[in-house]
Amino acid sequence: MSIVLEYLQLGCAFCRISIYTLFRRLCCRSPPPPRPEISVVCIGLAKAGKSTLLALISGESTQDIQPTIGFSIKALQFKNCILNVKEIGGGEGVRPYWKHYFSGAKGIIFVLDSACPESDLEIVKTELSNALANPTLDKLPLLVLACHQEKDGARSIEQLKKELELEFHGEGRAWLIHPCSLNDLRGIKEGFENFNQYLLGEKSVEGDQTPREQGQSEDIPGRI
Ligand SMILES: Nc1nc2c(ncn2[C@@H]2O[C@H](COP(=O)(O)OP(=O)(O)OP(=O)(O)O)[C@@H](O)[C@H]2O)c(=O)[nH]1
Numbered sequence: 001m002s003i004v005l006e007y008l009q010l011g012c013a014f015c016r017i018s019i020y021t022l023f024r025r026l027c028c029r030s031p032p033p034p035r036p037e038i039s040v041v042c043i044g045l046a047k048a049g050k051s052t053l054l055a056l057i058s059g060e061s062t063q064d065i066q067p068t069i070g071f072s073i074k075a076l077q078f079k080n081c082i083l084n085v086k087e088i089g090g091g092e093g094v095r096p097y098w099k100h101y102f103s104g105a106k107g108i109i110f111v112l113d114s115a116c117p118e119s120d121l122e123i124v125k126t127e128l129s130n131a132l133a134n135p136t137l138d139k140l141p142l143l144v145l146a147c148h149q150e151k152d153g154a155r156s157i158e159q160l161k162k163e164l165e166l167e168f169h170g171e172g173r174a175w176l177i178h179p180c181s182l183n184d185l186r187g188i189k190e191g192f193e194n195f196n197q198y199l200l201g202e203k204s205v206e207g208d209q210t211p212r213e214q215g216q217s218e219d220i221p222g223r224i
């Protein structure tokens, strides 16, 4: 009789352990590892669309966006990282001070209006090359976002790549140019996701020169 009782007790103990283990597996999963936070700087001339695309990607309204005075910081949530984007106002009077906001950046986002007049594109070219020549931004990955793509007369990615001499300015760093516009949130996200891969070191551009397509939705990776 006592042997039967012992077996019963053992059986009960075994069941308790099994239920406890099952419960732990179902309910007490360890929290996912924290996503890395990466600081990047976002520059471009006034009205290029910096604040607008950052608002779009954050799911905020793009109505009544005011010109950025000084700088503003936004944390963009992605699946595998959080980008702390420091947007610096692009007004003529502020641009000489951009360099004072570069420290701590691990990547550069340069936003431009693809349909801007030729004279503005010259300024874009100068400001981009000045920023990239700054030792603080040396070798950091670069994402060029060519906004206002839906406008008549917007330059193609190919044209911009040539006119801004991106092959030359991007030498020694990973770089991408991506088309975007107000009504293309998916495109903007794609640009960021590709950029994040370079920031996280998940993708090396070396030997990964995607052949260029005629379409507007293709990222053009540069060399590392
Ligand atoms: N048509 C069109 N308009 C855009 C696009 N992106 C931005 N805009 C408009 O351009 C204007 C200026 O946009 P902002 O986002 O404030 O520009 P910004 O680069 O942040 O400018 P600053 O903060 O002054 O340096 C706004 O009226 C936007 O609605 C775009 O892709 N297409």
Ligand SMILES: [Mg+2]
Residues within 6 Å of the ligand: 050, 051, 052, 066, 067, 068, 087, 089
């Ligand atoms: Mg702004």
